[in-house]
Amino acid sequence: MPFETGHTKQGGRKAGTRNKTTLAVKEKIQQFIDGYTIEEMQEDFKKLEPLEKLKLFTAMIEFVQPKLQRTNAIIEDHTINVTVGGKSYKKR
Numbered sequence: 001m002p003f004e005t006g007h008t009k010q011g012g013r014k015a016g017t018r019n020k021t022t023l024a025v026k027e028k029i030q031q032f033i034d035g036y037t038i039e040e041m042q043e044d045f046k047k048l049e050p051l052e053k054l055k056l057f058t059a060m061i062e063f064v065q066p067k068l069q070r071t072n073a074i075i076e077d078h079t080i081n082v083t084v085g086g087k088s089y090k091k092r
Contacts, residue, residue: 013019045053082089 045056048056
């Protein structure tokens with residue numbers, strides 16, 4: 001029987017309640033990370049192939065350095081048209 005407008009929700013999880021499986025997986029990952037020292041990470045990094053190192057580095061850098069927005073600048077007749085994130089700006 002489909003939900004009908006005007007009826008109240010019955011059963012199921014309450015809003016904001018975390019999924020038990022997801023919570024358990026997050027806890028296991030946190031335990032793994034807590035037991036993994038920076039020295040072990042550095043040693044494992046040294047064992048990676050160059051392409052694997054680059055992929056790991058680019059994945060980690062996003063947590064440290066924010067991504068830059070795409071920028072486009074066009075100069076015509078002493079007018080500069082700059083587009084940043086879909087917004088255009090003109091300067092004469």
